[in-house]
Amino acid sequence: MKLRLLLPLLATLALLGLLFVGLGMNSRDLPSPLVGKPAPAFALEALEDAERLITEQDFIGEVALVNVWATWCSTCRSEKPLLMELAAGGIPIHAFNYRDERDAALRYLGVSGNPYRTIAYDPRGDAGIDWGVYATPETYVLDAEGVIRYKRIGPLSRQLLLDEVLPLVEKLRAEQLRAEKLREARGVAQS
């Protein structure tokens, strides 16, 4: 008899527990399956120069961030000062200018500064699909080999940079250094 009274109570509590956990989840925080995979291939015009072609190879070589932005995206504008700081601190930032207009984008960068080393112009969201872009802004961290190691959907914040992005960049740079030393050692051994 006691069990019969207790069971509905337990079931209700379990359900409430699940709902409570659900409340704390953000349904927009989707895991990115691209993390751990090489940067997807693309070929786009450079934002500054329609004659120049940019491919994923232009993003690869050092530990770098890839930022997806547009002038119509107000959160991109608000995260830009952080990007400026990162660029000034020596972290290369590449970018996709996503579903934007070239003139507007260039004017915007001219006025408020340009933190980007390379900007691929993606007015139709072509590379966007290949890179699994949901919405601007998005930021990826690439390691020196061009593998995506981190993805943030939504704006960066100082806290996020300090807690996740910068430690990761440090770690990846250390990995890169180790790999280079190893290669050098092998080269010496061979010659």
Place this chain on the structure above:
Amino acid sequence: MKRSLLLSLLGLPLWLAAGLAMALAIGQPVEFDNEAQKLQYDTLVRELRCTVCQSETIHESNAELAADMRRRVYDMTLAGHDADAIIEFMVQRYGDYVRYRPPLQANTWLLWASPFLLMFGGALVWWRIVVGRRGMAERPDFTEQERAVLERLRHDA
């Protein structure tokens, strides 16, 4: 229905002029080489979820991303990719979440099993109640005195 057909016919040259490379707007007619391609496209756009407007398929969503995804499905269909390859392409970029019909795998078994678990639970409860009732109806153990009281109550009323 007739009117919309007429409208789309009238608009067709315009769209062709604009080029099929543009993002595919909802209801925009698309041309295929054969029926199989059309069928594949029509099926796929109803099976892929728009990831920014999460309760809509890319077939019914107005979001720009959904239009991009429709265009990609269209391009890949024309290029001869089969349905599995296209779904795999989207899953690799957007995760299992893009599939409206999730695959049966380690992290989705509970999702698939839950209707049956609930049905089983319900059947269990139903069975317990029925058995309990049967026991009640068959209880014969009134004493003579109780029977007399019951009879009296029935007749007095």
